[in-house]
Every structure is written in C-alpha cells, then in structure tokens.
Amino acid sequence: MNATQQQIAWITQQVMQELAAQGSSRSETLDAPSAPLQVQVGISNRHIHLAREDMDILFGYGATLTRMKAVKQPGQFASEECVTLRGPKGEIKNVRVLGPLRPTTQVEISVADSFVLGVKAPVRMSGDLQDSPGIEIVGPKGSVKKASGTIVAWRHIHISPEDAERHALRDGMEVSIQAQGQRAGIMQHVVVRATQASVLELHVDVEEANAYGLRNGDLVNIITEQPPWLMFPLRRDCARWSS
C-alpha cells in the first residue's frame, strides 16, 4: 500500500468506528429500501402508431386493427397489420402497427433504420414530434406522406404513480440502468414515465438491447443519476436532486 491507500484505510477505519458507535441512530438516518429497484426489460422493434385518418387511407375507410398479441403495457397490442416505410434512401417493409389507434401518427425506428431510410430521426420521447422529419407510409389500400412524426424512441421506464411514489421516482426524472454481463454498461438518461395503468417496464430499442447484452424479460437494476461517489440508496430527497 502506498501513502494514499494508507490514508484511505485509516479514514475508513475511523468512519467505521464512528458508525459502529452510533448504534440505533443509523436506522433513523437511513430509511432506504434494502434492495435496489429492479425492472424488466421490454425490447421495441421498429413500429408505427396510426391516427384514424391515416388508418383509413392505408387500410381502407373504417378499417380496424386486428389484435395479434398483447404487449405488457395494459391496453396496448401488436396488430396483424403492417406497413412499408419509404424514405429518400430506401424502404423498410413489414413494419408492425401497434394498437390502439392514437390521435397522431408516430413512426419509431432505430438509428440504423434512419440510415437505411435516409431520414434524420431525432431521439425523442413518444409524442414529442415537433420538427421531427416526415416519411412516406405505404399500406395495402393507399399511401400517405407525413410531414413529421419519425423518431428514435428515447429509452424510458413505465411505472405506475404508486410504484413511483414508493421508490422515490417522479414522472419526467432521469435514472440510470446497470446492465451486467459481457456487454455490461451503465445506461444513462433513462426517463421515468409515471402514468396511470402502467406496468413497471424498461423500454429500449433493439440496438440498445444488443449493445447492452439485454434480452426481453431480463431484470436490471435502476440506479439514480447521482455522480457515482454520491450513490446512496434511493431516498426521497436524493431522488429530488437528480431532476
């Protein structure tokens, strides 16, 4: 051990002794949950949400989506319907429509897809479509050129307001995720979306999943956006700092 390490060892010893001497007072100052919050991974492939008027054009007036498979978030589903995306540089077929219909059509692609299509899609939260690029959408009954609505989804955690409250998380705050394994990494700027009827789930796209070695259903730990040396257990007042 060199001088610096000896200093650390000595300081640590002093602190340990001080803490040990405090006895019961420790439980008063740290009311943290004992384990970090774990969240299940949900991987999103490219997909599209359609508004009624675009559904009419692409699949015929009054057409409805056919439920193929429920996804984890309540009420949402993958439909049988698919479209083709056509950009200035190329097209991508078999892009699945996710239901139910929404007020605004939104296309969610990967960064790699954006190069294939030739569309500079920004990394955005769902619904934040201002100044996002448009794209041509081709369906079996017609096609539509959208002026905007193409994004790369910003990674996020769905959580119910109750679960958020319990774990000192708030809608809109950012946390980090620790992925383990050969491609371990700390994924930063993961936005918390605390909304009614949400089920706890981390949404990442295919490239994020593959780069961090994640599979559907994997469990990962949420850590707060503190500097690493300030990484206390999750506490209400700590969480507030990180907004």
Place this chain on the structure above:
Amino acid sequence: MNATQQQIAWITQQVMQELAAQGSSRSETLDAPSAPLQVQVGISNRHIHLAREDMDILFGYGATLTRMKAVKQPGQFASEECVTLRGPKGEIKNVRVLGPLRPTTQVEISVADSFVLGVKAPVRMSGDLQDSPGIEIVGPKGSVKKASGTIVAWRHIHISPEDAERHALRDGMEVSIQAQGQRAGIMQHVVVRATQASVLELHVDVEEANAYGLRNGDLVNIITEQPPWLMFPLRRDCARWSS
C-alpha cells in the same frame, strides 16, 4: 454495497478531494496525468477476414484482395471483395472482406445479424474462435462451409505499447468508456489491445455505436474499471488493481 459502505465511500471521497486540493502536497501523492485519455471511435460494420485457402475457393485459385480503402489500423484495409453469409435462418449479402489475408478465416457480425442468420455467435475477442459456430460463406467462384469462426467482436481499444505505458494501460486489461449526449452511458468491459504498430482507437460495432450515440471519429474518455466509489484519476498503481 450496503448503506454503511456507501457512507464510507462518500466520506473517503470527500477527504480525498480535500487532500487533492491541498496544493503542492498533491504532486507528491498523486502523479496522475492532468486530463483523462481520449480515444477516437471507429465503428465496425459486419465483415470477414479470409484465410488463403478460403480466398482460393471463394474468389478463384491465387486471387488477391483489391484494396478499396485503408482503415485506421496500419496495414489493414477494406477490399473491393464481398461475400454472402448463409446461416440456417437467413442470409446477408455484401459482407465486405477486410485485408490482408489472415491465417484463419473469421466472420464478425452484430447480435442482430446473428438472429437474421440463425447463428449463435458469442461475443469474443478477435482470434478467440474456440467453440464458435460455423457458417456458409458464398463467393463469386465458390462457397465454403466453415465449422467455426463466427463471432460478435468484443469491444476493444487499439493502442501502441508506448501509449499504453504512458497512460498506465496494459494489454488485456479492461477499461470503461464514458459516452456523452442523449444516449450517454458508461461502456464497461472494453479490452485494451496493446500491440506494435497500433493506432489509438476504440472499436465498437454498429449497434454499440448507435446505442451509445457514437459516430465515427467521435472522441470519448477512457476511465478505469474501478468501482465507481474508487474512481481516482488514472495512476500507475491504480491501473494495476483493475487487472
């Protein structure tokens, strides 16, 4: 780490910062470089390295690679030649051959590619091909079924032994990379490859680049693989702990 250890870590960090701020005494105990080591990002798309015998089968006996573009590592180049990879589930065309020829044929694909092909390629360092799956390679003059050699490249940093020495890095050790921006993250388990005639460069694949928001030529900071609460500036003896 439990709460007590985290408190110790935090207090230790505070004390260390105080020590570091004490002026001249710092240079005696901390001989760290003033700035973190930065490395340029090089993004690898899927590619193949060919052995002489496979080059003969795929492109004709005695065929040679045609240099198309030099890559950053001295002597290496992208060739005009491409092959098709054919797996049990699908095939990928236009996979570029990287030159020069090597003793052993090696296929480097992404995780997404491995699903397309139906080949369970492990994440491995170049040359570590034991028990890796095989694949069929199709060229203009013939095709060959390899029994092994298909991998997903383990992310790594090329560095000369001199640069490594200067920055307290050693061949085979792992470091982490801090990526900034909307998709900021700490990429862990990045292997240092300190070999002669290497140029400092971080090699990641397309999915890693897109997930961490990296572009070719971006500069990122190298940080050592210390636990976060021991993340001091790079020092020779600190670096040695992380092997």
